[in-house]
Amino acid sequence: MGDRPPSIEVPDVVGMTGREARALCRGLGLFLGYFNMDQQLPQTMVIAYQEPPPGTSAAPATAVRIWTTLDPLPGDRGSQ
Template identity: 80%
Template structure:
């Protein structure tokens, strides 16, 4: 294992609430970021998608971006207009 402590594996947070994912990510030394930066982290909503995907190895303090089921997914911008 040459990755050493400078590499963290992204956890699978899909299906968790924002609150649960925040605790998991903080415990690993990662940040949790909501795709819509104008709104607060959706603490009670279930996460439907994340980026980077689970299993990706990243540097400490990397942000894991999340989307809930009500948010337009990346690449789905045409379908997410209100």
């Protein structure tokens, strides 16, 4: 019980592939969550946005949600 740190600094995963980000987050004690929970995490697509932002303190086992370069970013309503 004394093994886990009280908080973990969220890494910057923007620019990484899903596979790289998952390995990094897992190694730190965090989870990686894809914004579209109905689809499988795209392992080779590049991450364009994440939440919570890098440098944020998070509890162990917190999910870092990601959006890839092909996903609509949060707040993007499609200006067409």
